[in-house]
Amino acid sequence: MIIKNTTLSFFLLFTAFAFSQNTIENSGIETIQKPASFLDSIKGSFVKYDHTVKSDSLWMNQIGTSLDIYNNLAAEINTVNIDKDIDAELPTSLLKERLAKMDSKSPFNIEYNQGLENLIKSFLKNRKKAFASQMAVAEYYFPIFEEALAKQNIPLEIKYLAVVESALNPKAISRVGATGLWQFMYNTGKQYNLNIDSYVDERSDPLKASAAAAQYMTNMFTIFNDWNLVLASYNSGPGNVNKAIRRSGGQQNFWDIKKHLPLETQGYVPAFLATMYIYEYHKEHGIIPKKALVRHFATDTVMVKKEMSFAQISNLLDIPVEQLEALNPSYKRNVIPCYSDKNHYLTLPSCKVGVFTSNEDKIYAYVAYEKEKNNQNKRTVFKKDSTVIASNSRVKYYKVKRGDNLSEIAKNNNVAVSDLKKWNHIKGNAVASGKSLKIIIEKNADTGAxxxxxxxxxxxxxxxxxxxxxxxxxxxxxxxxxxxxxxxxxxxxxxxxxxxxxxxxxxxxxxxxxxxxxxxxxxxxxxxxxxxxxxxxxxxxxxxxxxxxVPELKNIHYEVKKGDNLGSISKKFGSSIADLKNWNNLHSNNLAVGNVLTVAKNEVAINTNNATVDSFKKKELGTSAKNMDANYLVQKGDSLFSISKKYPGVTVSDLKKWNNITGDDLTPGMDLKIKG
Known part of the structure; x- marks a missing residue:
């Protein structure tokens, strides 16, 4: 053990020295350099396998297509007219025959009725493409569901319930907070031993959530002894089902108590049966499943013994972060934590599991090195901040009173809310009464009247x-x-x-x-x-x-075009995806062509009618953009849009043309030409 530790220490010391030779100094710009030499030396020593296959990062996009069903399913179920036939190429007699076949080999009570027929025809009319995409995703998740259901002796058809609940999206969150493939509420998840904390939400873990769902079904079946009623209780709770049974005079059949159930639950079981029908008879209706990019048998899990981030795993194993997110949806912050009393597992493509397990010591050595480097950077930044505070500012403290909020405190002390949160290590917007806040005031703040x-x-x-x-x-x-x-x-x-x-x-x-x-x-x-x-x-x-x-500030709007997505719009306008979602009240990544989005907040309105601003713009800002050539050094966080705003009269297309740029990506350190 002593020899092993000495070897590891010598290895870290040697590689740290090698990395120090590759540090690049950029005056005035603080950048995070990727430790290329150390990372390459680690990966160069890995034990590799010839049969490795290429990981496909399109897996995340394939999951995203299922949101089409998830976002609109409830609305469609509740708006279908159950009394009027929907014109579709499915004769009622043929549908009755097929439903009878399904009923004969299923423990569910599958009865024909006009409402079920209309819902099936509505799905066939409006959602063929969505189901074709979703069936590819099902190739990954259904084996997981079937294994969990079989252990509890639950009908395997219940796997279709996850399609209705979440459209097979492990990150799905309903308007009331139900989360994951099986849409567990917080308290129900806790009741069924699903861990939920700042780093992990096991409601999004396919294996653990499926086991919890199977246990729930088992418990409900002991109460109702009817699988249709079990499904109804899963949606609205056993209390509402018991009320409906009493109000119907003691009937024990879903179709007999349906009208006494909550409206959402009335369409819930028919939606399950309609989904089962489409999966059973998709070929007959011309639905051709898309090719699955990842299948269940192509992945495996490994226990992680040290805290590490998806970014580190991506660098070491050459796996896109997006694929790690898709295969490990329960990790909320793209970090696998390390608890002393609990094990955490990482799901990887099978071809990468062997690389990980054969090189664990080297991987953990790299993670330890990264952690020490980050800690050293934090100490350096702290020393810099301390120097600034000592030489240019004074510190005062404010005790928070009842009714105070960060915005008012920041305004009263002429500081930014973001600075106030940084100085006091505040993550959210709440501040406890009685807490003392540190406020850094510039010495000249009062004299610069x-x-x-x-x-x-x-x-x-x-x-x-x-x-x-x-x-x-x-x-x-x-x-x-x-x-x-x-x-x-x-x-x-x-x-x-x-x-x-x-x-x-x-x-x-x-x-x-x-x-x-x-x-x-x-x-x-x-x-x-x-x-x-x-x-x-x-x-x-x-x-x-x-x-x-100070010219007038306005929000910038953008109309979504064909081919746009949140990622491309984020790059184009230099705003984060989180900001775009927040500003536009988006709950998913789906965008409709023609939608108008707010893409930047409080930017300068160049076309203002204020005469003073117009004069200022023409005389001062116009000179730099139109009458002389200039250069701009790209910095971290810059986008073509944000750079164009610095030079009024210059557009994004101008910057692309002058610098032979074809896309929207910029690299810190690029020297852009700004032509007159």
């Missing part, structure tokens, strides 16, 4: 001594993403992604001069700070107070 004219109180800010920008009505200027650059003849407002190098280039000056004019002792900049970017000697006495115009 701001004067706002009565006539243009919400439009114009007067900045004195070029030290800071402050305004009572500027809530939308400093705190927002991609803050507007408010240039004047000698003043520059620091925006997201700026550093002294890029600011010096933009204003035809040097870093040393900017530091001298602004009395800066380090290269750290605060978002929203006003910097003097030209020599004070060129100013006239009348320039003591300089007007900085």
């Amino acid at each position: 701001a004067f706002v004219s009565n006539q243009e109180k919400s439009k114009t800010i007067i900045v004195k001594d070029n030290t800071s920008v402050a305004a009572a009505e500027s809530k939308n200027t400093i705190d927002k993403k991609d803050t507007l650059v408010a240039n004047t003849a000698n003043t520059y407002i620091v925006q997201k992604g700026d550093n002294l190098n890029t600011i010096a280039k933009k204003n035809n000056t040097t870093v040393a001069e900017i530091k001298e004019w602004n009395h800066l002792t380090s290269n750290n900049l605060k978002l929203g700070a006003a910097l003097q970017v030209s020599s004070p000697a060129v100013e006239t006495e009348t320039q003591e107070a300089v007007a900085v115009v």
Whole structure:
């Protein structure tokens, strides 16, 4: 054991030294370098297998197609007219014959009625393509369901219930919070021993959730002794089924008590039977299942002994993160945690399990190295932050009172909510009464007085001594993403992604001069700070107070086109997928062509009617975009859209044309041409 530990330590020391030779310094830009040499040395020593096969990242897209059914199934069940025949190429006599065959070999009571016929015909008319895609996904999940059901001696047909519940999407979440393939509510999941915490939600685990669903069915069958009533109780609870039995005079048949059940449950069992029919007779109706990209027998599991992220596994095993997410849906943060009292398992394509198990020691050595490197980076950043606080700011503390919220506290202290949360390690928006909050105040915050004219109180800010920008009505200027650059003849407002190098280039000056004019002792900049970017000697006495115009901010909208998805729209406009979903109240990744989405919040409205802003735009901003060539160094988080906003009059298509760019992807460090 001592020899093994010494060897591992020497190996880590040697590879850390090798990695240090590959560090790239980029002045003013803080980037995370991928430890290429260390990663390559680890992977180069792996025991490999010749029979490995290519992993297909399209698996995630295949799962996504099933959302078509999941999102609209309930509405269709409740809106089908059960009294009127739907025109479809399925004679009633033939349907009755097929239902009778299904009934003869099934423990479910399958009776023909007009409502069931109409629902089957509605599915055939509107959802053939969706079912064809979903049947490919079923090749992966149905063997898992059948194994769990067989262990409890449950009818295997209940596997079709997961189609009705979640459309076979393990990440499906209903409007009331039911989650996973079998749509367990939080309390029910806990009752059936499904672990739910900050890192793991086993309601989305196909194996464990299927076992829990089978146990639930067993428990309900001992009560009702009828599988149709078991299904009804799964949807609305055993209490509602018992009420319906009493109200019907003691009837024990679903079709006899149906009208006494909740409306959703009335269509629930017919939807299950209609789904079973379509799976049984899909060939007769011309439904050709798509090719399954991943099948159950092509995967295997391995126990993970150390905490590791999907990104690390992806780098080591060359598996797309999207596929890891699809195969391991119960891990909420794309991290496999390590608990002392509980084992966690990783599902991988079978060809990768052998690589993982044969190289476990090397994989865990890489994870340990990554963890130590991240901890060292955190310590370095903390030291930098401490220096800034000591030299440029003062710290005060505020005790939270009852009724306070972060927005009001931030506003009263002239700081950003995001900074307040960062300084106090607050993740959400709630703050407990009595908690002491640390607030970092700039020493010059009170001396950089701001004067706002009565006539243009919400439009114009007067900045004195070029030290800071402050305004009572500027809530939308400093705190927002991609803050507007408010240039004047000698003043520059620091925006997201700026550093002294890029600011010096933009204003035809040097870093040393900017530091001298602004009395800066380090290269750290605060978002929203006003910097003097030209020599004070060129100013006239009348320039003591300089007007900085804040144009109107508006939301940016985009109409969804054919082929668009949230990922491509996110890249195009530089907004995260989470923001796009939040701004547009989206509960899934599905988009309809023609929908208008909000793709950016509080951006500058260039076509404003304000004369002052128009003049400012033509005289100042127009010069940099139209009358001279420039270069822009791409930084982390940039997109073509966000860069184009920095140069009014320049469009995304201009940037693509000038730099021979075909897609929307940008790499930090790229040098973009901005032509006049």
